Amino acid sequence: MDYSDEQLINMSINGDNSAFGILIERYQNKAYAISIKIVQNHDDALDCVQDSFIKAFKNLKQFNFQSSFNTWLYRIVTNTSLDLLRKNKRYQNDIPIEKPIAENEDEYFIQIEDSKADVENITISNETIRAVRAAINELSEDFKKVIILFEIEQLSLLEVADILKVPVGTVKSRLFRARDKLASILKEKGTF
Amino acid sequence: MIRCKKCKKLINEYLNQNKPDEIKQILDIHLDNCMSCKEYYYSVLSVNTMLKGLKKEYSINIKNAVLEKISEEQPKSIINKKIYIRYAAAIACMAIAIGVYIFTQGFNKVNMKEGLAAQTQEITGDQKEYLTFGITTNNDSESADRSFSSSNTINYDNLIVYNYVTDKNYDEIIKDIDIVSDEFLIIEVYTQAENNEISFISCNSNMQKLVQELNLKEDIKSKNDESIVSDSVEYIKFVIIYSD
Numbered sequence: 001m002d003y004s005d006e007q008l009i010n011m012s013i014n015g016d017n018s019a020f021g022i023l024i025e026r027y028q029n030k031a032y033a034i035s036i037k038i039v040q041n042h043d044d045a046l047d048c049v050q051d052s053f054i055k056a057f058k059n060l061k062q063f064n065f066q067s068s069f070n071t072w073l074y075r076i077v078t079n080t081s082l083d084l085l086r087k088n089k090r091y092q093n094d095i096p097i098e099k100p101i102a103e104n105e106d107e108y109f110i111q112i113e114d115s116k117a118d119v120e121n122i123t124i125s126n127e128t129i130r131a132v133r134a135a136i137n138e139l140s141e142d143f144k145k146v147i148i149l150f151e152i153e154q155l156s157l158l159e160v161a162d163i164l165k166v167p168v169g170t171v172k173s174r175l176f177r178a179r180d181k182l183a184s185i186l187k188e189k190g191t192f
Numbered sequence: 193m194i195r196c197k198k199c200k201k202l203i204n205e206y207l208n209q210n211k212p213d214e215i216k217q218i219l220d221i222h223l224d225n226c227m228s229c230k231e232y233y234y235s236v237l238s239v240n241t242m243l244k245g246l247k248k249e250y251s252i253n254i255k256n257a258v259l260e261k262i263s264e265e266q267p268k269s270i271i272n273k274k275i276y277i278r279y280a281a282a283i284a285c286m287a288i289a290i291g292v293y294i295f296t297q298g299f300n301k302v303n304m305k306e307g308l309a310a311q312t313q314e315i316t317g318d319q320k321e322y323l324t325f326g327i328t329t330n331n332d333s334e335s336a337d338r339s340f341s342s343s344n345t346i347n348y349d350n351l352i353v354y355n356y357v358t359d360k361n362y363d364e365i366i367k368d369i370d371i372v373s374d375e376f377l378i379i380e381v382y383t384q385a386e387n388n389e390i391s392f393i394s395c396n397s398n399m400q401k402l403v404q405e406l407n408l409k410e411d412i413k414s415k416n417d418e419s420i421v422s423d424s425v426e427y428i429k430f431v432i433i434y435s436d
Contacts, residue, residue, distance in 0.1 A: 017259055017266075024255040032252045046254060053258045132242045150208075151243035157208060176204045182243075183235040192238050 005069040013060050020060075024053055027070050030153070031077045037148040038081035039088070040133065048084055052077040071162040078149070078163060082141055128191060135185040143178035146171055194222050199229045207240050353429040354399070356408035365390055365434045368406050376402045391431045399428055408432060 003011070003022065011019035031052060035045040055076050056063075063072060136144060149160045150171070161168045186192060194202065199222045206215040223230045358365055362383075369378060369392060380393040394402060411433060 017262060020262070021255050021259055024258055028252055028254050029250045032250050032254075033248065036250070037246070046252065049252070050254050050258050050261070053254070054261055057258075057262055128242060129246065132239075132246065147243060151240060152246045154244070154247060172204070172208060175208065176201070179204065179207070179236045179239055182239045183232075186239065186242075187235065192235065 006065060009060055009063060009065075009069060012057065020053075020057055023069065027073055028053070030070070031073060034074055034077050034148060034153055035081040037136075037152055038078065038144070039085055040137075044084055044088070045081070048081045049077060052080045055080070067162050071159050074149070074155075074159075075163045075165070078145060082145075131186060131189055131191045132182075135182050135189070135191075138185055139178060139181060142174055143181060146174045147178050147182070150175060194218065196222075196226060196229050199223070199226065200232060203229070203233050203236060207236065351393070351427045351429055353431060355411035355431045355433075356403065356406075357411045357433045358406070358408055359435055360407075361436065362388075362390070362434050365406070365432060372402065372405050376405075388434050388436065389431060390434060391429060394428050394430065396428075402430075406432075 003019070005023065005026075008019045008023050012023070028049060031049045032045055035048040035052075036042065039045050039048060052073065056073050063069070136147060139147065145164060146160060149155050149163060150157065155163070157168050157171050161171045164171065199219065202215060202219055206212070206219060209215065219233070223233055360368065366381075369381065369390070372378070376394050376396040376398070378392050378394050381390065382392075383390050396402065408430075411431075
């Protein structure tokens, strides 16, 4: 039987940890995808996602069902990942974290499937990926969040607004400026 | 035709709405005639495409690790509470047991010791004046003028009375009673000086031996009440007439 998120949350609150296990299975991959874009490190991303689920579990009673569970969880993941990023940057003298691109990038992940995103028209080289990641790192946190959540993870505007707790108009405005900024950075670096 | 500012907004809306054809048709009219907007369009479109190219499908499994951490934290507090409750219960039981011991057995032992000491003191002391002894039997109906009492409450329901005489005087017989008092558990002694009479209670059933030890002779003038003798006799009252 497929339980709804709400049912699983209530079961978890009543002590059924296996119900929370189903929620983990349901959202862990997306949560990881968001985190890895922010922290750009597999181990850190795994830690962030685990911590986020534990935080979510501890605060399940405070979850008021006004938003959906996944956006609430992704908000926790985003904030936890950004916290870690800030912490890491402090320790590393503000050097942007950029995961080196290996010849076979798959080694950084447990499993990476081919993207089903709309990339059929352009083949992106490792060099371009590195340049785009570096450009994202140069963005402010607000711009970074909308780029990762909307452009990369392809969440809807409503979901992003829900996660960031801002109006949809603000998301659009940030996207407009973030794209502009990214385009400028990439042009400067001769990416296109 | 739309203006450049409006065109840029529309380009972003086009990207926001997953590139719908109707917006593209409006844009194309402007872009065909505006190199600046065309350049902007291709730059943000490239960025958009590159960003979408970063999307990857991941497959991780952190369920067990997370649930393990959760359960590590959860039962700890419950177990601690259970252990605390068990320890508290054990300590409470021990406290009750100690309390019961102190207020029953412990005190009883103390009282027994105190009682025996008092008895010894009573009959070993050179006392000739005693307080009223509060037992009543057929042979003891007349009030004793000089006697001593015990603070212990004893059930004398099965008391049997024997009458004896002795050639010894008061000091001699009281000294002998003192000597045998421990062995024969003599617990009460009283006197009636005007009748040269000493009485005591013994809860030892070996009456014949006690008679021998004290060298008593049966008082033929008095008739012992044999009718109340039974197997359940616990106390014997000795009434001894001593010589002057």
